[in-house]
Amino acid sequence: MSVLAVEDLHVGFELDDGSEVHAVRGVSLGVERGARLGLVGESGCGKTTTLLALMGLLPANAWVSGRVLVDGQELLASGDASARPLRWTEIAMVPQGAMNALNPVRTIGRQIAEPMLVHGTQSKRAAEARTRELLALVGIPPERAGRYPHEFSGGMRQRVTIAMALACEPKVLLADEPTTALDVMVQAQVLALLVRLCDELSLALLLVTHDLPVVAHVCGSAAVMYAGTLAEVGPVDTLYHDPGHPYTRRLFEATPELRGGRPLASIPGVPPPLDRPHVGCPFQPRCDRRFEPCPVITPALLQLDPQHAAACHLNDPAMT
Amino acid sequence: MSAAPLLEVRDLHVSFPVPRGVAGALARRPPERARAVDGVSFDLAAGELLALVGESGSGKSTTAQALLRLVEPDRGSIRLGGEDVLAAHGRGIRTLRRRASLIYQDPYQALNPRLRVRDVVAEALVIQGVGDDPEGRVTRALEAAGLTPPETYLERRPHELSGGQRQRVAIAAALVLEPELLIADEPVSMLDVSVRAGVLGVLDGLRRRGIAVLMITHDLSTAAQYADRIAVMYLGRVVEEGPARAVIDDPQHPYTRALISVVLDADPRRRPEQQIIAGEIPDATRIPSGCRFHPRCPVRLESCSEFDQPLGQARGAVPEHRAACVHARAASATLEETR
Numbered sequence: 001m002s003v004l005a006v007e008d009l010h011v012g013f014e015l016d017d018g019s020e021v022h023a024v025r026g027v028s029l030g031v032e033r034g035a036r037l038g039l040v041g042e043s044g045c046g047k048t049t050t051l052l053a054l055m056g057l058l059p060a061n062a063w064v065s066g067r068v069l070v071d072g073q074e075l076l077a078s079g080d081a082s083a084r085p086l087r088w089t090e091i092a093m094v095p096q097g098a099m100n101a102l103n104p105v106r107t108i109g110r111q112i113a114e115p116m117l118v119h120g121t122q123s124k125r126a127a128e129a130r131t132r133e134l135l136a137l138v139g140i141p142p143e144r145a146g147r148y149p150h151e152f153s154g155g156m157r158q159r160v161t162i163a164m165a166l167a168c169e170p171k172v173l174l175a176d177e178p179t180t181a182l183d184v185m186v187q188a189q190v191l192a193l194l195v196r197l198c199d200e201l202s203l204a205l206l207l208v209t210h211d212l213p214v215v216a217h218v219c220g221s222a223a224v225m226y227a228g229t230l231a232e233v234g235p236v237d238t239l240y241h242d243p244g245h246p247y248t249r250r251l252f253e254a255t256p257e258l259r260g261g262r263p264l265a266s267i268p269g270v271p272p273p274l275d276r277p278h279v280g281c282p283f284q285p286r287c288d289r290r291f292e293p294c295p296v297i298t299p300a301l302l303q304l305d306p307q308h309a310a311a312c313h314l315n316d317p318a319m320t
Numbered sequence: 321m322s323a324a325p326l327l328e329v330r331d332l333h334v335s336f337p338v339p340r341g342v343a344g345a346l347a348r349r350p351p352e353r354a355r356a357v358d359g360v361s362f363d364l365a366a367g368e369l370l371a372l373v374g375e376s377g378s379g380k381s382t383t384a385q386a387l388l389r390l391v392e393p394d395r396g397s398i399r400l401g402g403e404d405v406l407a408a409h410g411r412g413i414r415t416l417r418r419r420a421s422l423i424y425q426d427p428y429q430a431l432n433p434r435l436r437v438r439d440v441v442a443e444a445l446v447i448q449g450v451g452d453d454p455e456g457r458v459t460r461a462l463e464a465a466g467l468t469p470p471e472t473y474l475e476r477r478p479h480e481l482s483g484g485q486r487q488r489v490a491i492a493a494a495l496v497l498e499p500e501l502l503i504a505d506e507p508v509s510m511l512d513v514s515v516r517a518g519v520l521g522v523l524d525g526l527r528r529r530g531i532a533v534l535m536i537t538h539d540l541s542t543a544a545q546y547a548d549r550i551a552v553m554y555l556g557r558v559v560e561e562g563p564a565r566a567v568i569d570d571p572q573h574p575y576t577r578a579l580i581s582v583v584l585d586a587d588p589r590r591r592p593e594q595q596i597i598a599g600e601i602p603d604a605t606r607i608p609s610g611c612r613f614h615p616r617c618p619v620r621l622e623s624c625s626e627f628d629q630p631l632g633q634a635r636g637a638v639p640e641h642r643a644a645c646v647h648a649r650a651a652s653a654t655l656e657e658t659r
Contacts, residue, residue, distance in 0.1 A: 213584035
């Protein structure tokens, strides 16, 4: 059973000028205990908005619909009030920029202990001991608990945010571009740590990133988002070698490879605006495999095999 | 490369004072200097694309800035088309910036949001006082940057353009003076994957037209795909340099080897064994003695903490593939000789 289940999630934002942006348009996902799912796509595709909705961290001008279940408990049922008790204790997040996520005038030890004290999962004394344990777990000498964020390098700060996320022993870990700001060697260190911790603690990981090689390395499967919708979901090996959606294929063709000899090809055009409904497939204006139904009929996510689904008419015998 | 290269950089040093803080000032500690670029040498020929690769703090961006005299080197020499760049003053610096131009990482910040594309691209012409045929120059620059037909872009403002188009406008602005050398500092790292290839293709096209391109990047995959040659920097120094394929397929310096081993592949079936090196690049105020990589090096010898190996032809490697490591040196250059 999925420890994280997202069913038909929609998120919109009401803007000051009265217009509305429909950023996430019916996303359904499931992550099992100990499994790692990548959520990939370009800027503006809705991947970070999805994550913020799961954490109950959307701004006041946002609306949400759909269901999010963490270990069977409904997260969205009654708005923020129901999300709060689950946040940190059931589902926790590693943010993108560790420098901005940490409070510069508090020691890292206090920041790691804070969620435990707020949620009452540990007494003050036990929280201190647990903080030292967590620091050791992420590879920071526990005696550095009294230091401030600026005394740490970028990689070490990202380890601190991982320790913080693990403080209340969540079952689901969300990570938003956790290594994007880091250099390759430090990225390798942090990803190795993340993978090891997910394995050891049987965490379900939802990793949001634009970086396909990172997903290929860390995750067993991935969901590709485009213009607020899911274009394709499947094992990373299938997405690379046998993609079911032209957008997935073209994303890989645009990704440089160290050992690959093929020339790179960019995807012409830009994603559609999100302030109006899509007619037909949202990717079709940029698609090199477009045919008659694409501009008129919106493709549903079609199951290609038990693990693999794609939203493209090419897979539908009734269309082709 | 028989003729003299367009750009010759020799033993370049750039350092910055580091604020010592109130405590340091009270203790009358002497101000420290960060040696950001600490003896960098390389050549770049016309029509060649050299990727300067390294992690943050390796000195690659400072090197680029020194080439245009945006920061002042402490010592070393830079020759562009035979002319001494570091001897230039006033008008000479202005001439230098006609011959060489720079594009920045962030196309969202580099373009003045109030100006139309026409004026963004023409700005350098105004500054340099180039009066003949400004319209034609702007049009040609936009075409060279792949913004065709140029008329459809002239009157637009940056906010009406996508990230990829903005970076192309920045490239057009850098090309309008018809430079011989184009320096691109992380030209695609802020762009979405789907548009990167287009912008990199523009740089590749310029190289084919005879412009020398120096691309600063942290991304070895991009360097492998587009560069003729790769120079790998570590803590202010080039530690390995050679033809791109040779550096990627047969790295000679232990740092390059480790760096290449951790570059991830989009194909999940290709998972080379990672050689993760602990720690991070040290502070440039405290460059280790001897080989600057020795404290993190998995194959260091005792002598490595004493001897600073120069960049030399690597043993068994293709010509012009050079590395600054005792293990990579050709058999004739033994430790005794380098002493």
